[in-house]
Amino acid sequence: MKRIAVTYDNGQVFQHFGHTEAFKIYEVEDDQVASSAVIQSNGIGHGALAGLLADHTIDVLICGGIGGGAMAALEEAGIEVYAGAEGDTDAVVEAYLKGELTSTGVNCDHHGEGHICGGHEEGHSCGGCHGGCGSSKPAFEGRNVGKTVKAHYRGTFNDGEQFDSSYDRGEPLEFVCGAGMMIKGFDAAVADMEVGQIVDVHLMPEEAYGMPNPQAIFSAEIAEVPGAEDLSVGQQVYLTSEYGQPIPVKVTAKNDTTITFDANHEMAGKELNFRIELVEVS
Numbered sequence: 520m521k522r523i524a525v526t527y528d529n530g531q532v533f534q535h536f537g538h539t540e541a542f543k544i545y546e547v548e549d550d551q552v553a554s555s556a557v558i559q560s561n562g563i564g565h566g567a568l569a570g571l572l573a574d575h576t577i578d579v580l581i582c583g584g585i586g587g588g589a590m591a592a593l594e595e596a597g598i599e600v601y602a603g604a605e606g607d608t609d610a611v612v613e614a615y616l617k618g619e620l621t622s623t624g625v626n627c628d629h630h631g632e633g634h635i636c637g638g639h640e641e642g643h644s645c646g647g648c649h650g651g652c653g654s655s656k657p658a659f660e661g662r663n664v665g666k667t668v669k670a671h672y673r674g675t676f677n678d679g680e681q682f683d684s685s686y687d688r689g690e691p692l693e694f695v696c697g698a699g700m701m702i703k704g705f706d707a708a709v710a711d712m713e714v715g716q717i718v719d720v721h722l723m724p725e726e727a728y729g730m731p732n733p734q735a736i737f738s739a740e741i742a743e744v745p746g747a748e749d750l751s752v753g754q755q756v757y758l759t760s761e762y763g764q765p766i767p768v769k770v771t772a773k774n775d776t777t778i779t780f781d782a783n784h785e786m787a788g789k790e791l792n793f794r795i796e797l798v799e800v801s
Contacts (some may be wrong), residue, residue, distance in 0.1 A: 521547040523615065524572055526582040527557055534583030534613055536568065538700070540767060541757060543608050544575065550616050555609075557765045559757050569593045581611055587625045588693055658754045661710025664697035669799040670709055673699045675792045682791075691798045705793060712797040720793050728786040735782040736771070747778050775801045 527543040528534035545555045558575070560568060563577050569592035573581060581601045593600050603623030606612045613728060614620040669691040674683040685692050694700045696709050704726030708718055724730050739745040750756060758766045758780065772779035 520553075521578045522576055523547060523612055524575070524577040525577045525580075525604075525612060527608055530607060530609075532581065532583050532606060532608055534605065536580070536585040536589055536602075538580040539568070539582070540700050542572070544577070545612050547616065552612065552616075557757055559755060565602065569596050569598070569769075570623075572596065572598055579615070581608075581615060581620070586693065587627060588690065634684070659697065659707045659710055661696070661707075663712065663797075663800055664710050666696055667693065667801050668696050668709055668797065669693045669800055671796040672705075673794045676791065677790055691796075704791075705795070708793070709797060710793055712795070714797050714800055715795065717796045719796065722791045724788050724790065727789065727791045728784045729788075731783045731787040736779065737782075738777050738779040739774075741773075741778050743775055744778060748779065 521544040525541040525545070526543040527541040528539070533539040533541075540560055540728060543555055543557050543558050546553045548682055560571065571587065573596040575656060576666070577598055579599045579601065581604045583603065583605055585600065585602045590600055590602070593688075601611065601615060601620055601622040602625070604620065608621065611620060642781060671684075671685045671691045673686060675681050697704060700706070701709075702722070704722035707726075708720045712718060739747070744758070750773065752770050752773055754770045758768055766782055768780040768782045769785070770778060771781045
């Protein structure tokens with residue numbers, strides 16, 4: 520049995536590994552797809568995707584854009600990578616099984632593993648390689664805007680609880696400053712820093728993941744949602760929109776007949792604190 524993961528968005532290969540919100544997982548036997556399922560990236564912004572794939576015993580990753588840091592982490596985890604793929608996910612897996620899929624290797628000038636990228640449900644531009652890496656118009660000015668930077672950081676809530684840290688992972692986060700790959704306040708803080716400088720920033724929700732949207736909380740009849748009877752409060756799952764797009768949601772309530780989902784980002788409405796250390800600019 521071989522397990523193949525493809526970065527996934529609405530049936531297509533998502534074009535930046537570091538910011539993918541879903542993977543389509545294919546189980547293959549005798550060079551034939553035996554089954555497939557879509558899973559969420561389960562904590563984007565708070566962990567390495569290479570570790571997530573390793574936990575799902577993935578043998579092969581197929582993706583669009585990918586940077587050197589992510590590629591190295593995947594290879595270290597024993598996962599074979601086919602980068603530069605595009606189009607229908609089922610079709611690229613079929614091409615792989617026929618031996619017709621080739622890899623571009625590292626094809627992005629950052630590896631932005633997505634540790635701090637914002638709200639899933641809002642369809643924002645934090646996709647990295649859409650239209651070319653670092654192509655988004657910066658919303659601010661600074662000496663580092665448009666440059667590839669590496670930064671260590673530690674993120675905490677106002678009560679001091681840590682929610683993320685690049686120091687704990689042993690590798691700084693790499694991204695293109697001002698390209699829309701990071702939440703606004705973090706990106707702006709780095710824009711004019713000097714290498715070796717450490718700054719502390721406090722971000723209001725508007726500078727981070729925004730405020731919760733009441734319209735993103737909705738209920739449905741359990742009988743109308745396939746598999747809903749097996750879900751429990753607190754569980755994070757994907758629903759499919761009327762257009763076939765996967766929507767990450769959290770189960771917030773459930774009774775005998777009705778289940779309630781929240782599609783807001785888990786950090787929506789939260790004030791965040793970061794200690795940021797600029798390590799390198801290139």
